Amino acid sequence: MFSLTPYSYPTSKSVKEILISSVAAGVLVYLFLIIFQPFGTENFHHPYKYLILFPYTLIFGAAFFASNLCVSRFKDWNIASELLKIFLILILGSVLSYFYNSLFISHVVLSFENYGYMFLYSLAVGIPISAIYILSRYIYLKNSHENTVRNTTSQPIEPPLTLTKTILTISVNTTELKIPENDFICIQSMENYCTLYYLDNNTVKKIWLRISLSNILKQVQTQTINRCHRSYIVNLEKVKNIKGNAQSYKLILPEMDFDIPVSRSFISIIIPRLKHLKR
The missing domain is CATH 2.40.50.1020 (LytTr DNA-binding domain)
Known part of the structure; x- marks a missing residue:
């Protein structure tokens, strides 16, 4: 795993692709919560339960979008950088999720101990989702970059007929x-x-x-x-x-x-x- 970290990882240059991939990451978080209902979610009973869980989609989707938008400005990016970026996203997402859960759902007193639990929950949910995200996005961006040069590499490049005298x-x-x-x-x-x-x-x-x-x-x-x-x-x-x-x-x-x-x-x-x- 660690031997792969020096290898380059393609970055997005299109805001549209960043938006789509960020929305997909947020939706994955939401689907994970409503399908598997981890960490006591199955014991949470409310007529608008699924609507209450939906802001987690916005939280993590926004975290992915902001980070990818910043990363798109870097010229060189590798797998180690991508893994660090994902870890920072999980930290940001866990902080925002903790405030949302404490202030609007659980109504509990803010404390570092309670945040620690939320951070562990975010890691447990985020790690498998991040693995899917990193792999699928790598495949998509890699193919996208390869298609950019496929027409160029199909034939040898011949020198121009007219030579400049500059x-x-x-x-x-x-x-x-x-x-x-x-x-x-x-x-x-x-x-x-x-x-x-x-x-x-x-x-x-x-x-x-x-x-x-x-x-x-x-x-x-x-x-x-x-x-x-x-x-x-x-x-x-x-x-x-x-x-x-x-x-x-x-x-x-x-x-x-x-x-x-x-x-x-x-x-x-x-x-x-x-x-x-x-x-």
Whole structure:
């Protein structure tokens, strides 16, 4: 279980998907309560029993919605982060449920001991529901991201027929480099250093520069040269093919002996431009 935590977990970019998944999570909580009636719920008799239980749907659904909306802004997310998010949702849901139960149903005095019971109840209900939620949402989002690039990966990406003559100027301290855009291959970043790969008389050359990736991106970014990962900038004209899946897309460049990863946060930028170049 713990060995899986470093692996990436897809996040939502659509508010509609977040809303639907959050409503589904809330409904699962409600169905669990009315079907299994745990923790003495079966002994709670009231003509509007099911209506009284319904706010738990709103509580947990809102907790899921707020957390997923915040998470959608993160570029990198993994299973460990997702599990931590679920745990925080259960804490938030248990606090709100405790106040609702104490003030509107049980009418008991607020105390940490009573909240402790509510927290344990929330864990008992939330853990199986969260397991279903995490697995189903992972499958849906993974398939959604894979469908985004399926049309692109079906055929090799051919270089454009018309070559640009743009000259890139890269200034680092007292060093100034001028490289034709067509000869630019990629940049790999490690901390405050960048390794620039380019063609010189059809031979791959590389040079180390003391500059951050964000600063060098301002100097080289064009319609075809883009950032695709927190550590990489790539010339999309040099991309021959794509491999991998929603967890690990990689760009294949014939000139390089390594593949260039694509972060999920850059898929919406990189894939459409690759499709445009393939036309």
